[in-house]
Amino acid sequence: MIGGGQVMEATAKYRPNIEVVSDAEELASRAVHLFVSTAREALESRGTFHVALSGGQTPKLAFERLAASPAAQALHWQHIHVYWVDERYVPADSPQSNYRLAAEALLKKVPIPPDNIHRIPTEHEDICTAARSYETILRNAFGLDEDGVPEFDLIVLGMGADGHTASLLPNCFAPFDTDDLACVVYVMDGRLNRITLTHPVLRAAKRLAVLVSGTEKAETLRKVLTGEPDEVRYPIHILWPVLGKVIWLVDRDAAAAIP
Template sequence: MSKHIEVLPDTGALIQRSLELVLEKLRQAIAERDVATIALSGGSTPKPLYEALAQQDLPWDKIQIFWGDERFVSHDHPDSNARMARQAWLDKVPLPAANIHPMPTDDADPVDAAAKYDRELRQFFNLDRDEIPHIDVMLLGMGDDGHTASLFPHTEALQVCDLLATVGNKDGQPRITMTVPIINESRTIIFMVAGENKQNALSHVFSPNPDTSTYPSSLVHPEHGELWWLLDQAAGANLPQA
């Protein structure tokens, strides 16, 4: 694993550095494989990144969009991660509709929805049952409780290793989330973390022997890919690396 920790002066610098890194990795993937795959995160932190990506000149037909997690709401709901990404970025560039792969949330049962996304991933990447795809860019955030994607502390989703997508649980509310194995097989993982309220969780995640069940972000440690922690000064102020 190649691990990098950068503490940026403010959120503006965090977004700019994230943009540089995402563009570099997307272009590298296209140059090497003629396609780039990226899994998006939700929340407020990445929205300015998506707005910046909407201004870029990229070979959009070669970029495939996935999501790391999604709230179990309709795609036009204000809380939808897909809706946010479409409004900030995807609807503003000539991305073919077939290149956008939102998590299904119209099923009555979230288990069925997660299984449907698992099948879509396996079909897109042409996988055998026991194979895990290598997504080029995995964007992640971290909550002040240490969760990432919809992998929340002390939930069953943390233990799921035989699926690519499963049901996450946020205070009894279902989510759809990619699982730890597919996240860790990504070629490049980028955490974007902002805010003073993240300091405590970061101190636990970066400790020598983190409690992975209590701080799920510490489960992210790719064996082969790159791991980037991009923090603003407020989040990273108390880290030894800062």
């Protein structure tokens, strides 16, 4: 877990880069522009683009816009690799699957090779085996040794009304104290257990985008942006040491309580 001094030092060094847009539609359009521009930059400089996607209704609208974008269709998808930030432990064809959401909204509509789609393998009988398998997928795709951490060109995140991001949930300590690339998150309130990228992976990304939409998130967003960082209560605060790499795309409803 990050020490408070480290978090406050990082906060002093960086200010959140917040872009407020009018509504969810404009937020999706802005996310498409960010995806395309980041992909072009990575493809031109390194020849590949590695991106990790999240689930939820806000990213879904962005995926749909991306699939319909001529600029996105023109990207060299044979050199684009897609991964997932987190996944519920459900079959790949489940309506609750983050993979299925992205596949139907985006990936089936662009010319990406199947081998470039690196989903979290929830078909394993044991969720811990699935998490270890996803870590192996990441290491192989990035060519990492056992101590390496993947450096994504872009990670697309959301923020829940409780301040969670990825599947790093409030008051859940396990994901903070790990060197693993992916871990299991057990949920005790009847919701589905999950597999998520861990904070070392999120922080290592070259660029992160946090998409926040809706009035139900306004008060939490205010507390997250103005209060003392507390990554246990508000796991989104794990990004504070790397705020210089994070862009917040926030619609007007979600930004309503920001001073």
